[in-house]
Amino acid sequence: MTLVKCLVWDLDNTLWQGTLLEDGDVRLPDEVRAVIVELDSRGILQSVASKNDHDLAWKKLEELGVAEYFLVPRIGWGRKSDAVMGIARDLQFALSTVAFVDDTPTERAEVNYHAPEVRCYTEQDVLSLIGLPEFSPEVVTVDARRRREMYRANALRTEEQESFDGPDEDFLRSLDLVMEIRRADDDDLSRVEELTLRTSQMNATGVHYPDRVLRGLLADPAHEVLTITLTDRFGPHGAVGVLLLERHPGVWRLKLLATSCRVVAFGAGTVLLNWLVDQAAQAGVHLAADFRPTDRNRMMEIAYRFAGFTQDPCVCLAGIGDPAGGDVQCLHLVTARREGPATMRLLSPDLTVATSI
């Protein structure tokens, strides 16, 4: 069952009762309002595809107090399939994760014809949507509930970047980025659950650690489980990374480093890696990193290699045991102090002092 990530609403006689341009006034039942709010709290984004007068319809959504729930609305006189596909494109969702609800059979048929992957629902389904499995993610993370705000902030960011005329680093500096690295607790781990799933795109180590294994290591003094969040002046990016480190006498072993693909462009992976190298240097230890090349993590291999990691042997590696699996490489670095990032502010714990349990 593929979860729905975005629900696109028709307005007249679907979201609200009545036809705006004919009846002048329309009514939004409390039950429908509750569905909108509930879907939002589950991290499912919502948008609008309506054949209507744009300004009038949007003003009505504002009056009804629900306009803020709808991203990249398409209100006009074009084809609904174009509207739905345009919304999916804007939000960068596959059509198979988009749903469409409309009371008019011909509109549903038109969308179905041009975009068969989009799941269509009728006005009679509206109140039961929240009971359907495709609208019921198993875990609702803190970030899921803030996803709408993050998408909105992202749209503003993209707009500004496109109009920014200068080196990328200057643009990054203009964002007032703040990265926070913390020793994780149970709540923090829930927030990075999407990153620890097997499908995570930017798992730098290419080695999978299930959520329950990470939870089991929270209290283990030999391991550090760290989570990373990022914010900028447009708002939160949310939880964007998770890192698992194992302490040995002469070396720290990086067993997991997964970062969200949302923040690759901000150089988050490199900032993180640099910070870790500096911490290890202060602690007087080398760094080892498990690395399994996949078709998706080449950027991190480049980040490791550009940071100076090699596959050269070192005495420190004798005591750390075998890598996690047969095709996992062990990348190694003799650490030296590094300067902090030039493009963002960093809030971080002092790893040279182990936590006392």
Add this chain to the structure above:
Amino acid sequence: MTDRTTTLTAEDLEKELAAYLSEKTKTEVGPADDVFASGLVSSMFAMQLVVHLESTYDVAIIGPELKIDNFRTAQVMAALVLRLSDEAGDA
């Protein structure tokens, strides 16, 4: 080895790569300028750089060759491309 790299001299390559770096960083970059020392490039750019060299000059840059010293200037990048396409040609 591609026809393209056989006809390119080291000097041509250096010029081409310096022009590419200048365009990408929106700063004038000479053949011997260290783009990493000046803080001009981000990690994202490192990736773009590797992919650019691989796709434009039909070479594969893997493992130990990915070290930063192979990418600091247009000159060393040109040398890397020529060496890798020579090795591929000999193989």
